[in-house]
Amino acid sequence: xxxxxxxxxxxxxxxxxxxxxxxxxxxxxxxxxxxxxxxxxxxxxxxxxxxxxxxxxxxxxxxxxxxxxxxxxxxxxxxxxxxxxxxxxxxxxxxxxxxxxxxxxxxxxxxxxxxxxxxxxxxxxxxxxxxxxxxxxxxxxxxxxxxxxxxxxxxxxxxxxxxxxxxxxxxxxxxxxxxxxxxxxxxxxxxxxxxxxxxxxxxxxxxxxxxxxxxxxxxxxxxxxxxxxxxxxxxxxxxxxxxxxxxxxxxxxxxxxxxxxxxxxxxxxxxxxxxxxxxx
Numbered sequence: 001x002x003x004x005x006x007x008x009x010x011x012x013x014x015x016x017x018x019x020x021x022x023x024x025x026x027x028x029x030x031x032x033x034x035x036x037x038x039x040x041x042x043x044x045x046x047x048x049x050x051x052x053x054x055x056x057x058x059x060x061x062x063x064x065x066x067x068x069x070x071x072x073x074x075x076x077x078x079x080x081x082x083x084x085x086x087x088x089x090x091x092x093x094x095x096x097x098x099x100x101x102x103x104x105x106x107x108x109x110x111x112x113x114x115x116x117x118x119x120x121x122x123x124x125x126x127x128x129x130x131x132x133x134x135x136x137x138x139x140x141x142x143x144x145x146x147x148x149x150x151x152x153x154x155x156x157x158x159x160x161x162x163x164x165x166x167x168x169x170x171x172x173x174x175x176x177x178x179x180x181x182x183x184x185x186x187x188x189x190x191x192x193x194x195x196x197x198x199x200x201x202x203x204x205x206x207x208x209x210x211x212x213x214x215x216x217x218x219x220x221x222x223x224x225x226x227x228x229x230x231x232x233x234x235x236x237x238x239x240x241x242x243x244x245x246x247x248x249x250x251x252x253x254x255x256x257x258x259x260x261x262x263x264x265x266x267x268x269x270x271x272x273x274x275x276x277x278x279x280x
Contacts, residue, residue, distance in 0.1 A: 004029045007054030008150055008209045012216050016227060023055045025123040026144050030055020033229035041232040047224040048158040049199075051233045052216070053151035057100065057119030059126060060145035061110045069137040070102060070110045072273055073129055075266040079104035084179050084192040084204075088255075088265040089122055090274025095252025098122035099243060099265060101204065103179050103192050111145060113204065115153070116234055118247060129273065149190060150212040153233065155202035158224040163191075163203060165222075173203065187211045198240035 004022045006029050013020070017035030022028070031052060041049055061070055071078065076087015081104050089098040098121050100114040114122045123144075129135065130142045145151075154163055163173055166184035174180040176193040183189070189207045196202035207215050219225055228236070238244045243263050247253045257278045260266040270276065 007052065007146065008212045009052050009054065009216055012213060013052070018229060021055070021230065023120070025057065025120040026055055026146065028055040028144075028146060031229040033231050034227055037228055037232050038226065041226070041228045041236045046157055047226055048154055048156040048162050048222070049233065049236060050216075050219050050225050050227050051115075051153045051229070053113065053115050053153060053230075054146055056151070056230065057098070057112070057114040057122045058145050058151050059112045059123060059142060060148065061112065061126070061140055061142050062106075062108055063140045064108060065137045065140035066108045066110055069126075069130060069140040069142070070112070071271070072137070073126060074100070074102055074112070075260070075272045075274070075278075076102060077264070077267050079110075081106060082179050084177055084194065086195065086263075086265060088260050089125060090272070090278060091125070091252045092274055092277060093252070094254075094274045094277025094279070096247060096255050096260070097125050097252055099241075099247065101192070101194060103204070105179060105190065111206075113151065115230065116237060116244075116247075147209070149206035150209055152205045152207065152212075152215070152219075153194075153202065154205055154219065154225075155194070155196060155199045155236075157201075158222075159201045159203060162219065162222050162225060163205070166218075173201075176201070184215065187215060189215075196237075196240050197242060199236060 005027050013031050018031045020029045021032040074087040076085050084103045098114050098118040100112040103111040174193040176195050179192040182191040192204040194202040246255045
């Protein structure tokens with residue numbers, strides 16, 4: 001296990017009896033499951049799931065060509081600064097490789113996250129497009145963001161109450177599809193309202209590594225919060241995301257343009273990789 005990098009919260013997960021799995025694409029150990037984790041994370045509809053996404057696909061795309069790279073790789077709608085949305089990432093023939101959540105966190109800065117088993121395909125495809133000889137995206141920087149901010153998911157009916165407990169009077173959490181700087185007590189965090197049908201409200205909470213343990217332990221102090229590993233979270237996402245059944249199996253998934261458009265995963269323009277293959 002020593003050859004794999006361990007996340008900031010690794011010891012916290014060990015205390016909870018976690019088992020771990022390694023990600024080839026990130027070189028990180030992530031939580032597979034906890035000893036006391038329920039078999040069906042969605043069985044309790046009144047609480048909130050808490051997951052550490054360390055080890056999942058978590059990419060920072062920045063620089064002068066960041067917008068061009070994300071726009072070319074991701075078929076979802078164009079994002080303004082402070083917006084978040086799911087969008088399909090397609091192979092050249094139109095097959096669906098991944099459906100990451102994209103956050104635009106600055107004029108030249110994007111974050112792409114895929115906590116499903118298709119995350120490795122996302123990381124590999126971004127690297128491929130960025131590294132092409134004569135690539136039009138050469139001024140973009142693509143890197144794993146795990147050492148910058150720790151990615152946590154808080155999702156389920158109790159999420160608003162749990163996270164709202166940290167806010168000062170008059171402050172609010174970002175709406176679905178929005179990204180904002182939020183102070184959780186004295187800790188600054190980047191929070192995105194995740195459009196997650198079936199598991200709402202849902203938030204992606206990106207916290208500084210130095211404060212991750214404090215936030216993690218504090219969130220677990222709420223009796224309605226249930227920690228889940230990547231396997232449980234993926235089962236929950238399979239039920240919560242309407243396109244998940246279409247992406248089961250290995251390799252690029254064949255999904256019609258009409259279906260992807262119905263789910264809001266592709267834009268009308270054909271200005272992204274795979275658009276022609278998808279049309280045919």
